[in-house]
Amino acid sequence: MVLSRTELDGLLAFPLTAFAEDLSLNVDAFAEHVEARVAAGAGAVFVACGTGEFSSLSPDEHAVLLRTAREVVAGRVPVWTGAGGGAAAARLGVAAAEEGGADGVLLLPPYLVSGPPGGLVDHVRYAIGGTSVPVIVYHRPPGVFTAAAARALLDIPSVVGLKDGFGDVDLMTRIVTTIRSAGTLRAEDFLFFNGLPTAEVSAQAYAAIGVARYSSAVHCFAPEIAHRFHRALADGDTAVMRALLEGFYLPFAALRDETPGFAVSLVKAAARLRGDKVGPVRPPLGEPSPAQLDRLAEIVDAGFAVLRSMT
Numbered sequence: 001m002v003l004s005r006t007e008l009d010g011l012l013a014f015p016l017t018a019f020a021e022d023l024s025l026n027v028d029a030f031a032e033h034v035e036a037r038v039a040a041g042a043g044a045v046f047v048a049c050g051t052g053e054f055s056s057l058s059p060d061e062h063a064v065l066l067r068t069a070r071e072v073v074a075g076r077v078p079v080w081t082g083a084g085g086g087a088a089a090a091r092l093g094v095a096a097a098e099e100g101g102a103d104g105v106l107l108l109p110p111y112l113v114s115g116p117p118g119g120l121v122d123h124v125r126y127a128i129g130g131t132s133v134p135v136i137v138y139h140r141p142p143g144v145f146t147a148a149a150a151r152a153l154l155d156i157p158s159v160v161g162l163k164d165g166f167g168d169v170d171l172m173t174r175i176v177t178t179i180r181s182a183g184t185l186r187a188e189d190f191l192f193f194n195g196l197p198t199a200e201v202s203a204q205a206y207a208a209i210g211v212a213r214y215s216s217a218v219h220c221f222a223p224e225i226a227h228r229f230h231r232a233l234a235d236g237d238t239a240v241m242r243a244l245l246e247g248f249y250l251p252f253a254a255l256r257d258e259t260p261g262f263a264v265s266l267v268k269a270a271a272r273l274r275g276d277k278v279g280p281v282r283p284p285l286g287e288p289s290p291a292q293l294d295r296l297a298e299i300v301d302a303g304f305a306v307l308r309s310m311t
Helices: 027-039 059-073 087-099 117-128 147-155 169-180 185-189 199-208 223-235 238-256 262-273 290-309
Strands: 044-047 079-083 104-107 135-139 159-164 191-194 213-216
Touching: 027 044, 027 059, 044 059, 059 079, 059 087, 079 087, 087 104, 087 117, 104 117, 117 135, 117 147, 147 159, 147 169, 169 185, 169 191, 169 199, 191 199, 199 213, 199 223, 199 238, 223 238, 223 290, 238 262, 238 290, 262 290
Parallel strands: 044 079, 079 104, 104 135, 135 159, 159 191, 191 213
Antiparallel strands: none
């Protein structure tokens, strides 16, 4: 399958994985959550990835989530899914994604260990194996690529892009420039994504180096805010972006940074505050304290107040 660049345009949503209070999968709630993301205008959904607590899921649970998402979406937008971990687990995950009908795979970094730049490229090649499903490589520890190693990904036909979760803009500038300067149609069509937590905070800086696509965790609980920021970024409307950053995104990011794992836990808590039945997080993630939940509610309310002031 050859993926056209336009198939992953728009705001990319990363649905939460819904759990019951006993931490078992809540498939019905997950289906409702995915439907809400599509109804809210997501350009694609990436299920069972980082925000979807990929690392806590069994292969069987992962298959259920992919199947459910595909049934709910029914072809309206692309459905991508996560794979990763150790070499064997990553290979099985990519194969399962292809067998399950995923439109593509976000390949998360190797588990626990890293290796030389060439070893990372070999890891991607091994994980893909004989599959042809499109793959976006997640560039984040311990799988951080040099510019030369990233360019070598062009030699793996089904790798269609790179998502940055490392946050080194200088390195990403080198990677983007090195790949684009390869001078081929494939290099020109290669996709780049900003995958940092609360990516809107860094979206302007990344857009300036040619990385305009980003994943929005805020779309999980406040798609109205997420879409308004996304439109402002596309339009170069700095006044709107500044107002949303000051009134919502920066306070949210500050609260997120207080506790490890809050890039997921806080998003899930915010979704619950807005009436979504996504349930708790699985360990080792932890839940916000009552005081943090109160602050979170104030931040979300403030974000919608900013939004109302623009209409």
